[in-house]
Amino acid sequence: METSAHEVTRLLQAWSAGEQSAFDKLVPMVYQELHRLAQHYMAQERPGHSLQTTALVHEAYLRLVGGVHSTCLLRTRVPATCFLCVKTR
């Protein structure tokens, strides 16, 4: 899918204005573009390079939006879980 620069700009502006749904739409667009660029640059590296495309994209993404996304993990609470264990009597 071709990412429209105009659409990205519009979403960035909406997100800046506080529209969270704009961020949710923006992320996959940016991610796809980052992945495409990473694959392009990785193809020019020597074989067996220790960097990996997905890891590179993830690292770049986290640096890009780290400040924004760093609290997300704290916000997503998961329900408590039960565990089946062997207890010695």
Place this chain on the structure above:
Amino acid sequence: MREDTLMVQPFDNRRLDLTGQPVPVAERISDGRAFSASANGVLVFQRKPDPDRQLTWYDHEGKVVGTAGAPGNYQGLALSPDGMRAALDKGSLGQASSIWLLDLSSGTSTRFVFGSASDNNSVSSPDGSRIIFSSNRDGHYNLYRKLASGEKEEEILLRSSEDKFPTSWSPNGRFLLYTVHDPKTKDDIWVLPLEGDRKPVSFASTEFGEQNARFSPDGHWVAYASDESGRDEVYVRSFSMNSAGTAVEAGGRWLISNSGGAEPRWRGDGRELYYHNIYDGRLTAVEIVTAPVFRAGTPRPLGLVFPIDRGTPWDPAADGKRFS
């Protein structure tokens, strides 16, 4: 003796009669008579080789919320994907183990594999209809597959000259993760494609010990333990493989634990990963986010504390709630 408990009670030498109340001094005495008392007050006794163990449900704070099945010498357990059944390894240490299936709704268990060999380490298929396990009936521990209903005899899945133990069946049913134990190279993790020519593919094979690999519920990630840093820690790697066992994309790798960890287990929805901190015994939870990129939260110790020898089998409930 009172059953297998050794009791002590005052004895009047002159009247040749017991006095006072009996008090227990040692439990689980072997054979009901494996003890001897000396004149200087020292008592020597032999315990039964394995204590009976009880399957027990805990909440994340470590509170007991129920029990399952009858007590037994359980050495391993694995909950089925729907959480309605537990596969149990039963047997005394140093003796052959056998696999039993416990129906958590009725509390009844039935033996699943028969014979005098050691059978253990069961892994359920995603739909629960099949079970893969290890057996040393041919010398080394090889991999076998059997219908969970027990209708037919098991079939050999993988035979080789090393001991192998299955750890996880991919959610799409096409791959099996297993640990290969080699005294020279320590433990390694391999993938067995369950379709095509079933040629094993290495997943993590270094001079370090890698083990206990588990597919995430969506099948895109694998959590495992490795001692490559000098101590056991839990890592997650992305998993992308076609049916021929060829990696279709090199993936990333992330360190999950921060102060030692082993035996990773995914929560049923993949949003949390649990592991056993074998250095302080605590069960630890880490929040996981995989989209748009993989991120792991800060390890959060739970209230459950196990012995640090990794000898306590455990498994999280599939949907977070216990069935029984």
